[in-house]
Amino acid sequence: MADTVNLTDRARALFDQVRAARGPLTMVLGSGCCDGGSPFLFENYPPPANHRQVGELDGIPVWVDNGLWQGVDLDLTIDAVQDPASDSFSAESELGYRLVLI
């Protein structure tokens, strides 16, 4: 098995909106606290140390923390939900949405 990453149609549509408003994007999977357990879409973000790439979505690389998911094959599906009050620093929060794992 290997890592897989998928996007729902809703999330894909949101990606296009975010891309129009932002520079080069990177996706990182978060964990820990408050809004940790969700994907984060960051602009101009260098991949952090000890992370591995688990895939690419619409040209956007997806990274996860290898300290947390070493030896774990991740099967991720990323969706978007409306959330006018999202505190995630993820780029879509400005548009009133939040990316979530389903």
Add this chain to the structure above:
Amino acid sequence: MATAVSESVKTYQLYIDGEWRDATSGETFPSINPSNGEVIANVAKATREDTQAAIAAARRSFEKGEWATKSFRARSDIMLQAFKHIAQVAIERDWATIESQDAGVTIRLANLSHVPVGLEHFRSLAVQGGEIKDYEPLPWVDMPAVAWNFVNREPVGVIGQIIPWNFPLMMACWKLAPALVAGNSVILKPASYTCLTALELIRALDETGLFPKGVINIVTGPGGSVGEELAAHPEVDKVAFTGSTEVGRRIMQLASGTVKKVTLELGGKSANIILPDADLDLAIDGSLFATFLHQGQVCESGTRLLVPESLHDEVLERLVARTREIVVGDAADLESGMGPLVSDVQLQTVKRYVEIGKQEGARVVVGGKQPEGLDRGYFFEPTIFDGVTNDMRIAQEEIFGPVLSVITYKNTGEALQIANDSIYGLAGGIWSQDIPEAISLAKRIRTGTVWINDFHLLNDVSPFGGYKQSGVGKELGMHGLLEYTIAKHIHVAQSNKRADRFIWDTLLP
């Protein structure tokens, strides 16, 4: 779960440069009661421009120096004067009920902890800040010539403060009180789900008229715009953040542009170790308190319970029996020991992790689902997984909900190894009747706090802050206060003789 907004729902504005104002976009967002999905207030949705205005106001006030140049003692006295008003309106305006409705904190917990403890921390940090010396003498130096050296203790400057939704008022107090007593100008961004008590606190501070305009600002709005602006803006000198590890990492990156100071309180997956000689009457209830307090939405929760193999069956049986007695219900109900999770997003996250735990082969022994008859809010039953190994995702990832993973160990060495096998290092617990042995073990756990025979007890004089990916820096107590200051070294030469400056001769002929 949309609900019609009643006419009586209050709308909160932004507080920038000593004035309440709408967001420049005119937009607001609703604050939802997670017990029933109803809108309880609307809150201004700040834009990047609003945030920039708040930063500019803070910068102006800091440069003007009305607040920044007062002594620690003088600022402390003013804050204690303000505190009298705060403590009064906290009761008159029933902040405990607001906190309970806004954040899903049970009214029992809001009345006993969230509000009174938060306010006591504000008061105590103001008092402790008054003890900070404006000048600290340093040893005289006599090489190459006699000189007098001292530290001038100064504020850092403009501080962006970003707080989470689990302890809204307490986090606002932990951030504002030390920053203000140290003479900084602040921009506070509360968590969008739970802005109300922080807004009420700022309202009360404003009403005192004791703070120069621009010293205190509050902007409410999304992390992706307001938060990012605070973390990246060149006129912000420091960012203080409590929240997720991933956002903490992002803040460090954004802050690096102008090398801002940062303090970060991030995630955790704390081990709670029952030693073979533990008093189980304490350890059982204590371990449930460690995990299920505020529905498990606490960063330092003891979410990994480490149990010796010899005690496994007894501990598990007693844990399950006590867990079944926990009452889950509307946060406003005095009978409720647990309220709802803060949001539907959080509820879905917890449900997803429970499924991951099952797929990994761990066994749900109690809970694991939404309680029956509570379909209007975001409730989840207190849940215990047995048969967990530390490499499972439910043992490594922070769920931030009412989910306990029980892990057995063979000997204390293995317990220590499991406890430290985490990317996090926030806190931990040890249950034992042998205090010297427990202290010896506590020293070897790589976390910022270890409780022996108790849990969750952070206090106003003890530093709190994580090792590893749980954060940078400390909050609370003198350690936390000094994070909001900079030690400036001033050297005053005491000799008038050119000859004493012989080191200059290495350059000059």
